[in-house]
Amino acid sequence: MLIATGLEDGGSNSKTGSMCQLYILRQDMNPLKASQIGADKAICGSCVHMGKVVTDEKTGLRKNVGRSCYVMLWRGPHVVFDAYQRGVYPEVTLAKARKLLAGKRVRAGAYGDPGAIPMAVWETILAKVHDVTGFTHMWRDKPELAAFCMASCDTEIGRVLAKALGFRTYRVRPEGAPKLAGEGHCPASKEMGKATQCAQCLLCGGHKSNAKADITIQVHGPGRNNFQPVLEAA
Template sequence: MLENGYIVWEGASLLDNSPIFLVLTGFVFPTSNRRTGRQIQSWILQQDFTPTKAAKEGLDQGVCGNCSLRMSQTGACYVSLLPVNNVYHKYTRRAYPKFGANEMAMLKHYRYPIRIGSYGDPTAVPFEVWEPIISASKRWTGFTHQWSHCDSRWKKYLMASVHSSSEARVAQNQGWRTFRIIAPNAPLSENEILCRHTEDDRVQCDSCGLCNGASSKPNIADPVHGLNWKVSNFMKYLNQQ
């Protein structure tokens, strides 16, 4: 019987060698996230700490790397961690079956679109773990804050997450397409377009697919969104740059 979630991999983070794991969910019950639509969600989490504890105490470097939006840094990360805790607790109960050949075949057959890194930076997990899953899916979106030093093969699949025009230029010069979070009503750079969901909230990531790595497609900008206090923290961070 098809399960909603599967454990894909457990091992040492490529970011700091701490024990982490990768879970895929959404095979039966789609995410309630209106922005992403029906994408398979992927969760990269620390093995030893709940996501809320890891984020609050700065123990999340193994899954978040050097992201400046971490809760222990600027407190501007838009992800709500309470639902992510549920994934962690189910993992600790060993309630997720192993993702195997049958599930991979199902992914190839139905071509489920996948969100690479619903929480956690994809580059914390070996590229060789991800690529068969991405190839089976055929449609994906994904981002990394580790673009300056991660495996260059990720350029094919991920956008570089950046927070300024100057940072975007550096990443683009290194061969990345960029996804830039901007202040509300901030101007776009000449080589950027606005996130299509922001322009029309009927457009979802599963059908849009623009944020899928290096290509001739334009770079993307998106006004900061989320809880008011997180938006406020992001604006403080921008003003300090």
């Protein structure tokens, strides 16, 4: 399911600033549980940051280890899912969603991968937005997302492959690793002193932003020490 928050005030995300946040969640399961048992694959695809699900030898229960995703599930995703279960969010048609998002700055995928939502839905609801940012690890199978998403890449080779499919890229690199030719540092990142917010920058909107440079950011978030770049197959 797709849930929009911050329609009235743009939310309170300190990195993005005032942007409507679109959450992509499983409708049948709390995101914390989904991550614990690997069911988050339905909305995150093959993202390397999901972690690995193993069985605890003592309890026999499944658990997630090695998660490096910057999203703190117990905050935004859990809170949004809990509000959904309490009936806080009214269900609307695509036409109504387009009207509600019209003229707004939108973050497509505050959690979850935009590739989990049909492109036809995005084309409808984003038709009249002011600006949009988006990131996808599903760039290999969903090249059409290049229209408004950056290809999330975790290796230099991954960046080359994504660019060959027509994407601008957003590469997460290990701590201390340099940027590559054609890349610019994320100006909203800690390493750049949080010089601005996404709502003012808006470089990460795929080709919709009309920017040419790719973007890179140093691995960050509570799981940054678990980051293990995986070599993408050609």
